Amino acid sequence: MKIMIIDDEPDIRxxxxxxxxxEGYDTCTVDEEKPVETEIRLNKPDxxxxxxxxxxxxxxxxxxxxRSVDEFKNIPIVLLSGMSPAKDFIPEGFRGLVDDESxxxxxxxxxxxxxxxxxxxxxxxxxx
Amino acid sequence: MKKKHLIVSYELEQWINEKLFHxxxxxxxxxxxxxxxxxxxxxxxxxxGDWQGKKCxxxxxxxxxxxxxxVGEDVFGKRGVCHVGEQxxxxxxxxxxRYISHVVPIVDEKGVIHFLxxxxxxxxxxxxxxxxxxxxxDQVPCNMLIIDKSFRIKSxxxxxxxxxxxxxxxxxxxxxxGLKNKCHHCTAGNSLSDGQIHTGYSKVxxxxxxxxxxxxxxxxxxxxxxxxxxxxxxxxxxxxIMELEDELKVARNFRKSMISSSLEGIIAVDKKNAxxxxxxxxxxxxxxxxxxxxxxEDLEQILPEGFMKEVFSTEEHxxxxxxxxxxxxxxxxPVHLTGTKLMVDGKYLGMAxxxxxLRKIKNLEAAKLEAERLAAVGQTVAGLAHGVKNLLTxxxxxxxxxxxxxxxxxxxxxxxxxxxxxxxxxxxxxFVREFLSFSKGRKIEVKVSDPVSIAKEVVDxxxxxxNEQGVEIIFEHQGKIDLAPMDYESMHExxxxxxxxxxxxxxxxxxxxxxxxxxxxxxxxxxIVFEVVDDGxxxxxxVKKKVFTNFFTTKGLGGTGLxxxxxxxxxxxxxxxxxxxSEKGKGSTFRIILARKYLPKIAENPLN
Numbered sequence: 001m002k003i004m005i006i007d008d009e010p011d012i013r014x015x016x017x018x019x020x021x022x023e024g025y026d027t028c029t030v031d032e033e034k035p036v037e038t039e040i041r042l043n044k045p046d047x048x049x050x051x052x053x054x055x056x057x058x059x060x061x062x063x064x065x066x067r068s069v070d071e072f073k074n075i076p077i078v079l080l081s082g083m084s085p086a087k088d089f090i091p092e093g094f095r096g097l098v099d100d101e102s103x104x105x106x107x108x109x110x111x112x113x114x115x116x117x118x119x120x121x122x123x124x125x126x127x128x
Numbered sequence: 129m130k131k132k133h134l135i136v137s138y139e140l141e142q143w144i145n146e147k148l149f150h151x152x153x154x155x156x157x158x159x160x161x162x163x164x165x166x167x168x169x170x171x172x173x174x175x176x177g178d179w180q181g182k183k184c185x186x187x188x189x190x191x192x193x194x195x196x197x198x199v200g201e202d203v204f205g206k207r208g209v210c211h212v213g214e215q216x217x218x219x220x221x222x223x224x225x226r227y228i229s230h231v232v233p234i235v236d237e238k239g240v241i242h243f244l245x246x247x248x249x250x251x252x253x254x255x256x257x258x259x260x261x262x263x264x265x266d267q268v269p270c271n272m273l274i275i276d277k278s279f280r281i282k283s284x285x286x287x288x289x290x291x292x293x294x295x296x297x298x299x300x301x302x303x304x305x306g307l308k309n310k311c312h313h314c315t316a317g318n319s320l321s322d323g324q325i326h327t328g329y330s331k332v333x334x335x336x337x338x339x340x341x342x343x344x345x346x347x348x349x350x351x352x353x354x355x356x357x358x359x360x361x362x363x364x365x366x367x368x369i370m371e372l373e374d375e376l377k378v379a380r381n382f383r384k385s386m387i388s389s390s391l392e393g394i395i396a397v398d399k400k401n402a403x404x405x406x407x408x409x410x411x412x413x414x415x416x417x418x419x420x421x422x423x424x425e426d427l428e429q430i431l432p433e434g435f436m437k438e439v440f441s442t443e444e445h446x447x448x449x450x451x452x453x454x455x456x457x458x459x460x461x462p463v464h465l466t467g468t469k470l471m472v473d474g475k476y477l478g479m480a481x482x483x484x485x486l487r488k489i490k491n492l493e494a495a496k497l498e499a500e501r502l503a504a505v506g507q508t509v510a511g512l513a514h515g516v517k518n519l520l521t522x523x524x525x526x527x528x529x530x531x532x533x534x535x536x537x538x539x540x541x542x543x544x545x546x547x548x549x550x551x552x553x554x555x556x557x558x559f560v561r562e563f564l565s566f567s568k569g570r571k572i573e574v575k576v577s578d579p580v581s582i583a584k585e586v587v588d589x590x591x592x593x594x595n596e597q598g599v600e601i602i603f604e605h606q607g608k609i610d611l612a613p614m615d616y617e618s619m620h621e622x623x624x625x626x627x628x629x630x631x632x633x634x635x636x637x638x639x640x641x642x643x644x645x646x647x648x649x650x651x652x653x654x655x656i657v658f659e660v661v662d663d664g665x666x667x668x669x670x671v672k673k674k675v676f677t678n679f680f681t682t683k684g685l686g687g688t689g690l691x692x693x694x695x696x697x698x699x700x701x702x703x704x705x706x707x708x709x710s711e712k713g714k715g716s717t718f719r720i721i722l723a724r725k726y727l728p729k730i731a732e733n734p735l736n
Contacts, residue, residue: 011548015521018532019532112517113520
């Protein structure tokens with residue numbers, strides 16, 4: 001399974017990619033300067049881990065776009081954020097950010113600081 | 129004895145036959161059936177002139193034809209009937225006269241009427257007087273009613289008629305007031321009983337049912353000797369005056385409550401320079417007790433020097449939006465002061481002053497500044513949560529790399545892990561330091577400083593670094609900038625932050641063309657302006673939105689993003705504002721504006 005990490009913090013990217021690769025997953029990331037769609041088309045990930053609060057590009061707007069495009073809307077997306085609490089995020093917290101009912105809720109939510117067991121558990125669940 | 133009587137009576141008879149006719153003070157004539165004047169007395173001749181050969185209508189009325197109707201014909205026609213009536217004729221001089229005519233038939237033994245006797249009394253004078261009296265009665269500018277002993281209205285003038293309609297014969301209390309009995313305070317009644325003039329007031333209803341207020345004067349009219357049997361009631365309509373009085377009362381009360389409840393201090397002096405108004409707010413402002421007297425001289429001391437004189441000599445309002453008054457204890461109070469000269473029809477009436485206490489506003493302004501600072505602190509918490517968690521994740525990551533590296537014996541990984549740990553630990557400590565300093569609200573130390581030297585120092589500081597990175601840094605300042613009270617260190621920090629950002633922006637620029645940073649300093653309308661302009665990478669919309677408020681950084685591994693927040697806080701503490709313009713790909717401009725009047729005041733330090 002190929003997992004794409006989208007986060008602006010290089011250290012977080014390094015961490016997540018290394019940890020996932022150690023578990024045997026394939027990983028990739030996006031170049032900040034290139035549009036996300038191009039990168040996805042290029043890499044064809046099976047799962048995207050997407051940070052919500054990024055200074056340069058809004059994570060939420062990327063999410064909304066991916067969910068509206070036929071080509072990408074079936075790719076599972078896990079949202080990553082410093083916001084809490086994790087258990088209320090889906091669906092209430094999410095709907096607070098995106099009240100458009102046509103945009104479906106994410107497949108998972110990870111709270112920062114990232115706990116590796118939680119991440120791996122989530123990835124495994126999605127793989128099935 | 130009998131003979132004497134007879135002789136006297138005969139002489140009397142003679143006299144009566146010969147002289148009486150001509151002495152009686154009436155014009156007497158004898159007229160036949162053909163309207164001929166048969167005979168007339170001396171008085172007739174005196175009044176109407178010659179009668180011989182004239183017809184009666186000629187002699188009395190200068191008419192050539194018989195009157196229609198003719199009184200004589202009437203009397204001739206009806207046996208033994210006399211006729212009394214008023215006639216109009218002409219005297220011997222041709223002047224119109226009014227007379228009362230008594231016409232009596234002269235009947236012979238057989239009962240045949242051959243002649244008429246016409247006796248007339250001249251009532252012209254009487255008529256004239258009557259007409260004049262009526263005119264006076266009607267034209268006098270008040271109602272005139274003549275009321276009898278039993279309070280019935282005998283006659284009224286035209287004015288009363290216009291107001292009440294035909295009310296003669298009715299009881300005055302009934303028709304004017306709708307009462308069944310005489311009023312308690314009856315002015316007419318008083319005059320009737322004591323024969324004196326009385327005045328009073330009455331409220332009545334006119335013919336349309338409207339209320340009319342009347343000012344009354346009643347005077348007795350004695351028609352016979354002794355008891356007063358009629359009174360003349362003269363009534364002036366004062367309804368309009370009463371309404372005006374009521375309006376005036378309302379207006380006065382309104383004015384009074386407006387002045388006493390106004391939140392502005394209101395003071396007025398009259399043309400003799402005596403204090404006529406000083407409202408509670410003004411008293412409070414001046415620290416005066418409720419009943420304490422204050423003179424105009426005191427006022428001159430309270431208001432700014434020369435202000436009253438200025439107001440007196442100026443035609444318009446004199447406004448001082450921010451000035452100071454001195455209260456009775458010598459304290460200076462900031463106020464918005466307005467003064468105006470009061471004139472009516474070119475006559476000087478006095479002066480009025482309005483004071484608005486500015487202390488509250490000044491306090492509010494200071495509180496607002498503080499609130500903004502706290503809000504900035506609060507706003508960053510959301511951003512902070514994210515930032516801190518990123519740092520923690522970075523540390524987690526470092527630990528993972530270290531541990532897994534050691535387990536796998538992968539030295540490179542261990543190295544990466546160490547780097548991650550070191551880096552993020554540094555970031556955490558920088559962040560904590562900066563944030564503590566920011567949220568503590570470190571007090572600025574204000575001293576008289578030279579803005580030019582602050583800017584120059586910062587430029588000098590960065591010149592080397594800038595050049596190393598291929599960035600040209602240019603310092604421009606226009607004209608002379610006077611010294612100003614500010615915290616030298618803090619302003620230095622602000623400029624350092626902005627210049628540092630500008631240089632970094634140049635770094636992130638894709639272009640290979642040379643990048644520039646301009647540091648400008650100038651003064652505009654009493655405001656000191658620092659500008660830091662770069663033609664580097666600029667910011668897009670999303671980034672611009674968050675620039676001052678959220679804790680974030682675009683600088684990847686370096687910086688904590690609190691720099692701009694600090695800058696904003698420092699500027700606010702100097703009473704200034706910071707503006708930002710940016711266009712992605714073109715560059716950014718940050719502008720610090722410090723209005724001189726809002727700069728902090730230098731604390732008076734007795735030790736200096």
